[in-house]
Amino acid sequence: MLMSRSTLFDDINKNLDLYPDLNEMLHHILLGGKSYPFSLADNTIQIGTMFGYLKEEDYKVAITNRIFETYLYDLFYLNETKNSRLADAAAVERNQFISGHYLDMDKVLERFQAYYTSYYGEKDWGFLEEDGRFLFLTFLKPIINGTGHYYVDAGTRDQRRTDIIVDYHGKQYIIELKIWHGEEYQAKGRKRLCDYLDSYEQNKGWLVGFCFNKAKEKKTGIKKINEAGKIITEVVI
Template sequence: MIDEVDSASNNQVFLDFLSQLRGYYLIRNKRPTFQSVILAGVHDIRNLRQKIRPDAEHKHNSPWNIASAFEIDMSFNVHDIAGMLTEYENDHHTGMDIPKLSQLIYDYTSGYPVLVSMICKCMDKSGSWDDPSFENAVKYLVKEKNPLIESLINKLEDDQQLCNLLYRLLFQGEKYLFSAYDATIQSAVMYGFVKNQDGCIVIANRIFETVIYDWFISSISTDSPIFSEGFKDKNQFIQDGQLNMEKILEKFIRHFNDIYGSQPDKFKEEDGRKLFLLYLRPIINGTGNYYIEAQTRDQKRTDVIVDYLGKQYIVELKIWRGEEYNTEGEKQIAEYLDYYHLDEGYLLSFNFNKNKQPGMKTIQVNGKTVVEAVV
């Protein structure tokens, strides 16, 4: 079993070693030899071939014609995580809510083993296993440097096609069918960015999604006037340790109209969520987290869930498609609030109708309070 194959794949000594192993295997009927060779790394054997050979000689066939796929699912399910937490609880008696915490960890990691381990390590180090400790662990993974996240970012910086795919998936809400023959999709799967879910590709987990969103936003924040306004405004939105989301939306409308109202040609419909996240990020940075609800990420609407000091805020972003569609959106967010056991939510509409009436209003929908903001 040979570890760290990716870093050694362009080393001639390593290539000679592989050749020697292949020679031993070919004469296995004449003398005793090994039963298998395991190359451990990120790239599969076909991608490794492309790294080994000069650019002019790239081939897709395997260096060995005996390579077999590793098909074991290494991810944890909720039951697996609960089992590990139960063993820990038996030893340490923390009083943690194992079913709730197991589900939370799975919801954010999709069972990705390293992320599960890192979250648990952070909570163990803090000595607390409650909701604030879990939020701090997630925040640490997203904000602080670690080898796993650095590796993901390096892949994005090195592969423009992969970068474009993830941008369209996240910011433009485009849907892509899973394909075993699309090189970019297969790279995204191999590196762990996406997974196959019901025949479509989706971001692998919430933590990776937040990291990728932050990376994209950071790359454009220095040139974004809306980010600068959010940075300047951030202190006024924190009252008694909680976010004033209504005031955030009110100020966002004002800045949006000041910056883009006179230059509508500079704004595209799919830019709405990007601009709101650009404005929101410096406000919650260092204290809160956010993620996008995958089931509602499309070209028409998306839901942003903000976790800030133990409280959740749900903001639905959507493009204005008329009164009937807007009424349907109000009902949807009320249902979503019911699912999250919240009484108040927020609806941010980007209206490109010349006769629009921008502003704020508060309505009651199915017993829920919905604050609507129109830009």
């Protein structure tokens, strides 16, 4: 469905142009992990529900289905990365991340860390949580485009963490993105990721922590950890 032209998707484009507040709300939900209480008294929520993009779930606003979620992710990606150096670098180096039907996620994260540090590491952006997530998806998309796809687990999408599941040639890769708040918090993240890997019957996962401390206080790097019988590649950027 997502690879074909349809009036449904054309209408999404037009409606988001017509209703910028709805566009902004969807952007914050998907990329920022922001939570909104569901109330039809809110005009933006009312419009989103009328179009069928939004629904109520546990008294909060949620995207109606995964088809809409994925289309909106792709739409935001295309609108904001047309001149992205990260996307361009990933597209140029795509072949080095692929071996047969195997996606080398360790290499993907290694190169993402290098480019992120080179392009953004010394800038005081005052990052919000959504910036790191979006930059990672910006780098990932050209690598898996046409062969694999990704989706964000709505149950883990909040302002502290996001779990991304990548499907590539029938194999799943589970990556947790989070803001780095110190080693104790990182250890809790590893435990949580192990539990999540169990639910997907996976033995390997990736934990990416975005550290926004001042440069001299940063402790970035990549290491492998054996946690509860799981192999976790941990990347601090």
